Amino acid sequence: MSARLRQARKERGWSQERLVHEIERYARQKLLNIASTASLRVYVSEWENARRSIGPLYAAILRALLGLTDRELLGGDTLAAQPLVVDGYDDLISRIESAHSLSLGMVDTFMRQTELLRTVDRQMGAAALVDQMLAHLAALEEALTFAVLPSAREPIARGLAGAATLAAWQALDVGATERAWRHYELGKRAAAEAKEPMYLAHAMAEQAYVLSAAGKPELAVQLVQEAHRSVGSNASPRLNAWLHAAEAELLAQAGQADACRRSLDRAASALPDGTSDRDPDMPSIFLNRNHMTRWRGNVLARLGDDAAMSDLYDALAGMDSTFTRAAAGLHCDLVQAHLAREEQDQAIGHLRQARHLANRTGSARQPARIEQLSTRL
Known part of the structure; x- marks a missing residue:
């Protein structure tokens, strides 16, 4: 518990004081009653040094802030899969019939839920979506477990493949690499079953x-x-x-x-x-000429190619304002491109923008890149 909380905090470049501030900010937004600032400082220190357990209220807040599951935050098997208890054949048949009904009438609803989660993630980041995403995957997996015929299983598996891949990308963004890998494996299995x-x-x-x-x-x-x-x-x-x-x-x-x-x-x-x-x-694919220009600029910036500059500014001019995380990455690319030209002032301006946007998304990957770029200024 202590090591993972400390690691997640440091991945965002947060001090303990910053974590206390973020806990208070979140609690104000959600109208939650929490301890005083002085007590929170003690709590954070004791949590990270394994001298105090994290209670349910603070676990919920930390999950939203840091993008962690209970198992990642608290350790142990908090979210381990529960053994399936089937109370005789009646319960089994009930589950099978529910899965069949889902495949016929509710898969589109699950697909729309995946799309909603994708939209929220794009604008606000993945950290606050951990609980919703895991519940969404669990519901689809439950349906697939009890669906019988291919005509019932394949639509559910298709929905699960898309949702699992989205969940994996979100996990990767918040620094939960093992969770990301497992979600991708789930997505691949579901895609194979869905043909x-x-x-x-x-x-x-x-x-x-x-x-x-x-x-x-x-x-x-x-x-x-x-x-x-x-x-x-x-x-x-x-x-x-x-x-x-x-x-x-x-x-x-x-x-x-x-x-x-x-x-x-x-x-x-x-x-x-x-x-x-x-x-x-493929609803998970967002790609047109402007997106491709941004992607090309990112790649050329990584190569140190001066041609990246025009692509990146063209992409910035046509940027969809709802792509918050992508915009943060674009400003990081511009920092890299300006540094290659030794244009410090312009790089500093874009670094400031990148940091502002990254703070809104709860990403762990972007702050790490921002910190790496800031050492070159």
């Missing part, structure tokens, strides 16, 4: 980012390439472009500049024309 090669390829390619973050960029490149091979001609044009762009980013992280540029060119060629950014067959 959805595009969902499977998307989950594999996103999972490659976990490997890259863990210091295995070459293996990450191999995984995203295998994802692309696995979907083959079944990929929609937009997913095809997305996979090439993801490969380019991972190649940049692996230091393979020439191969990276070739993948960027293939991504641009594969992307459909028009302003639409959604793939009707």
